[in-house]
Amino acid sequence: MVLKIDLNNVFHPLLQDEGLKEQDISSFKEKFNKAFLNLREKKEKQELGFFHLPYFPEEEIVEIEKTAQEIKEKFSYFVVLGIGGSALGPLAVHTALNNLRYNELPDELRGGPKFYVEDNIDPERMASLFKVIEPEKTVFNVITKSGATAETLSQLLIVTELLKKKVGQRFTDHLIFTTDPEKGNLRALARELGVKTFAIPSNVGGRFSELTPVGLLPAAVTGIKIRELLAGAREMAEKCERENLWENPAALAAAIHVLLLERGKNMAVMMPYADSLKYMADWYAQLLGESIGKKLNCRGEEVYVGQTPVKALGVTDQHSQVQLYTEGPFDKLLLFLEVENYRNTVVIPPDFPQYAELKFLGGHTLNELIIAEKKATEFALLKARRPNYTIIFPEVNPYTVGEFLYFLEAKIAFMGEYLDINAFDQPGVEEGKKATYALLGREGLEEKRQEVLRVQKDPKYILS
Ligand code: PA5
Secondary structure (H helix, E strand, O other): OOOEEEOHHHHOHHHHHHOOOHHHHHOOHHHHHHHHHHHHHHHHOOOOHHHHHHHOOHHHHHHHHHHHHHHHHHOOEEEEEOOHHHOHHHHHHHHHHOOOOHHHOOHHHOOOOEEEEEOOOOHHHHHHHHHHOOHHHEEEEEEOOOOOOHHHHHHHHHHHHHHHHHHHHHHHHHEEEEEOOOOOHHHHHHHHHOOEEEEOOOOOOHHHOOOOHHHHHHHHHOOOOHHHHHHHHHHHHHHOOOOOHHHOHHHHHHHHHHHHHHOOOOEEEEEEOOHHHHHHHHHHHHHHHHHHOEEEOOOOOEEEEOOEEEEOOOOHHHHOOHHHHHHOOOOEEEEEEEEOOOOOOOEOOOOOOOOHHHHOOOOOEHHHHHHHHHHHHHHHHHHOOOOEEEEEEOOOOHHHHHHHHHHHHHHHHHHHHHHOOOOOOOHHHHHHHHHHHHHOOOOOOHHHHHHHHHOOOOHHHOOO
C-alpha cells in the first residue's frame, strides 16, 4: 500500500506543445546527475538534515512517545504555538490522520486531548482560544526553531502570564518547548526555567522539520502512530536515492516542474480531493513558495525565480477555480491528490426517480462520486491542454503521509539544485521582520524605524 505518482497527463499527446516529451527528460539527465551528486554530498556532510529524519534515533522516538502518553493522561487540551514551518506540518498531519471533527468528538472517541494549532497573532483568535480551553488543563507546545520569532514569543508571554495566574509557580509544567538544540532565546529560557524541551536538529530548517519533534510530538499526543509516519518516509527516502532519473520520484517530479516553469508554467496548484489532505496544500505552499522563490542564484546573480503555489480543494473548488484553470492563461501545472480508499463509505440512497438529475445518483456512493469528479476534472484539463499529475494515496494513513511529506521535501531539494538556488534559506522575509521589530521599538533598530516611518501614506490614495 504505497503512494503512486501518475505522470501520464504531463506527457500525453493531447497536451500538444503545453506538455513534455520523453526526450525532454532524457536531455535533463546531465542536470539530474549533477544535482544528485551535489545533494548526496550535502547529505553526507550533514548539511541537509531533513534527509536523515526518516532514520530518527530510537531513544528520541521513545522519549516523544513517553511524553505524549503523560500528556494524554494528565491534560485535556494541547495547544501548538508556532508559525510557518513550526505550525503548518502539525496542522496538516493532524487533519490528515485524525477524525475531521476531532475536537468535537466525545473524550472516549478521541486519540488524545483536544488539539489546537495557533499560528497567527490575530487578537480575536487568541481571545477566542481562551474561551474554549481551560489553562490549568492545557499543555502549550511552543515551537520555534530560531527561538526568536516575535509572533510565537508574544504568544509565549501571553500564556505564561495566564498560567501564572491560574497555577502559580507550576506554570512550567504546562509548557513544552521545541527549538534548536543549542541556540536561541527559547533554549536559554528552557534552561533557566527548567521547561521540558525537545530539539530540532540544527541542520533542519523550519519548513523541512515536520518529521522532527515539531511534528512528531503533536502527532503522538493525538494518537497518531509516529513510527508508521517515519517508516513511510524511509520507504520514500530509499526511492529518492535511485540513480536513474526515470525511477527517482522526487528527481523526476522536480525535473517536470522546472522544465514546465521554463515554459511559462509559473504557478503550481495543489488540489487534494480529500478534506483530510486540505492542509497539506497549505504546508506545501510554504515549502514551494519559500524554498523556490528567490532573487539570487548560488552564484549571486539576479534570477527572480519561483513557482507561485496555489491551494485548491476538490471538489469544492471545481465550482470556483476550475473555470480559470481550464480556460485561463496557460501558466499552471496542477498536482492532484487522489484517494483510492476513503476511510468511510457513504451510500447515496435512491429516491425520486422521476427526476433524471436525482435518478442517476441513487445507489452510488459519495466515494464513487468524488473519484469520478476528480477523473472528470483531470480529463477536462487534459483536453484543454493543461498539464497535471496525480499523487494517489491507496488510503490516507500514517505510512502514506510519511511517504508524501518526504517526497515533496526531496522534490523541493532537487528543484533547488536544478535551478541553482538555495532552497533552504528565506532572505526575503527578513526585511518585513526587521521593520516589525523596529516599529515596536526593539533596541538597535532605531535607524530602521526611521526608514519605515519616512515612507509616508498620501491620503489622496485612501478612499472612504
Ligand atoms: O521555513 C522556515 O524556516 C520559516 O518559515 C519558519 O518556519 C518560520 O519563520 C518560523 O520560524 P521559527 O520556527 O524559527 O519560529
